[in-house]
Amino acid sequence: MLRENSTKASKNKDRKIAVELIHVEKQFPGMTGPALDDVNIRIAEGEFVTVLGSSGCGKTTLIKMLNRLCEPDRGDILLFGENIREQNPVLLRRKTGYVIQQVGLFPHMTVKENISTIPKILKWEKKKTEQKVDEMLRLVALEPEEYRNRYPAQLSGGQQQRVGIARALIADPPLMLLDEPFGAIDAINREILQTELKKIQEQSGRTYLFVTHDIREAWKLGTKVLVMNQGKILQFASPQEIQAHPADEFVEELLRTADMGKGENV
Numbered sequence: 001m002l003r004e005n006s007t008k009a010s011k012n013k014d015r016k017i018a019v020e021l022i023h024v025e026k027q028f029p030g031m032t033g034p035a036l037d038d039v040n041i042r043i044a045e046g047e048f049v050t051v052l053g054s055s056g057c058g059k060t061t062l063i064k065m066l067n068r069l070c071e072p073d074r075g076d077i078l079l080f081g082e083n084i085r086e087q088n089p090v091l092l093r094r095k096t097g098y099v100i101q102q103v104g105l106f107p108h109m110t111v112k113e114n115i116s117t118i119p120k121i122l123k124w125e126k127k128k129t130e131q132k133v134d135e136m137l138r139l140v141a142l143e144p145e146e147y148r149n150r151y152p153a154q155l156s157g158g159q160q161q162r163v164g165i166a167r168a169l170i171a172d173p174p175l176m177l178l179d180e181p182f183g184a185i186d187a188i189n190r191e192i193l194q195t196e197l198k199k200i201q202e203q204s205g206r207t208y209l210f211v212t213h214d215i216r217e218a219w220k221l222g223t224k225v226l227v228m229n230q231g232k233i234l235q236f237a238s239p240q241e242i243q244a245h246p247a248d249e250f251v252e253e254l255l256r257t258a259d260m261g262k263g264e265n266v
C-alpha cells in the first residue's frame with residue numbers, strides 16, 4: 001500500500017505500529033508473581049500513551065523493556081517493526097529518548113553539556129547544537145542565559161527534571177519514554193510542563209510513552225491510556241472509551257476514587 005497518501009484520514013489508517021509487545025513476561029528472582037504477565041500491546045505511531053497504575057504494578061519494568069535496560073524472560077518486542085533483540089542496545093538507546101524520575105544528569109557537566117550529550121555523539125555542528133540547547137531550555141521554561149552554564153547541584157529538583165526532559169527531547173527521537181518525569185515538580189510548574197509536553201508531542205507526531213500514577217495527568221496527556229495492575233494490562237483505550245466502558249471492576253474503582261466514574265465530569 002502506498003504511504004504517500006496525503007489526506008489525514010488515510011494517513012491515520014496507514015499508521016505504522018511503533019511499539020509491539022507479544023507475550024512479554026518478566027519475573028524477577030525472589031518475586032512471588034511476575035512483574036509483567038503475558039503483556040500484549042500494539043501502539044500506533046504518533047500516539048501519546050500514558051501508562052497508569054499503582055506503585056509496583058510493573059510500569060517501570062515495561063518502559064525499561066523498550067530500550068533493553070531490562071530483558072524479558074519470554075516474548076518479543078518490536079519497535080517500528082524490528083525485533084529489538086537483534087538491535088545493539090547502545091544504538092537503540094540513542095534512538096529512544098528516556099526520562100526518569102531520578103533525573104540522572106551528569107553532575108560534573110553543565111546544563112548545556114548535559115543537554116548536548118546526544119548531539120555530540122551525533123556530531124552536530126557546534127552552532128546548531130547551541131541554538132537547539134537554548135531552544136530546548138526555553139521550551140522547559142528555563143532562561144538559557146541564566147541556566148545553561150550551571151551545574152546540576154545548582155538547580156532545584158524540579159529544574160533538574162526539566163533539564164532531563166530537554167536532554168531527552170533535543171534530538172527528536174522517534175520514541176520517547178518518560179517514567180514519572182514530573183514527580184519532583186510542584187503543582188503549578190507541573191501544569192505548565194504538561195501543557196508544553198502535550199504541544200511538543202502533537203507538533204512532532206512522535207510516539208510517547210509516559211508513566212504516571214496520577215489519573216488526572218494520564219487523562220490530560222494521553223490519546224490512549226494503558227491501565228496496569230499486578231503486571232497485567234487491564235485496559236488500553238482512549239480516556240473517553242475507558243470512562244464509557246471500564247474493562248473491569250478495578251478500572252471502575254480507579255475512576256470512582258478520582259471522581260471520574262460514569263456520569264461525573266472530569
Ligand SMILES: Nc1ncnc2c1ncn2[C@@H]1O[C@H](COP(=O)(O)OP(=O)(O)O)[C@@H](O)[C@H]1O
Pocket residue numbers: 028029031035053054055056057058059060061062
Ligand atoms: N531489579 C529488580 N529486582 C527484583 N525485583 C524487581 C526489580 N525491579 C522491579 N522489581 C519488582 O517488580 C515489580 C514491578 O516493579 P516496577 O516495574 O518498578 O513497578 P512500578 O514502576 O509500577 O512501580 C515490583 O514488585 C518490584 O519490586
Ligand SMILES: [Mg+2]
Pocket residue numbers: 059060061179
Ligand atoms: Mg516505577
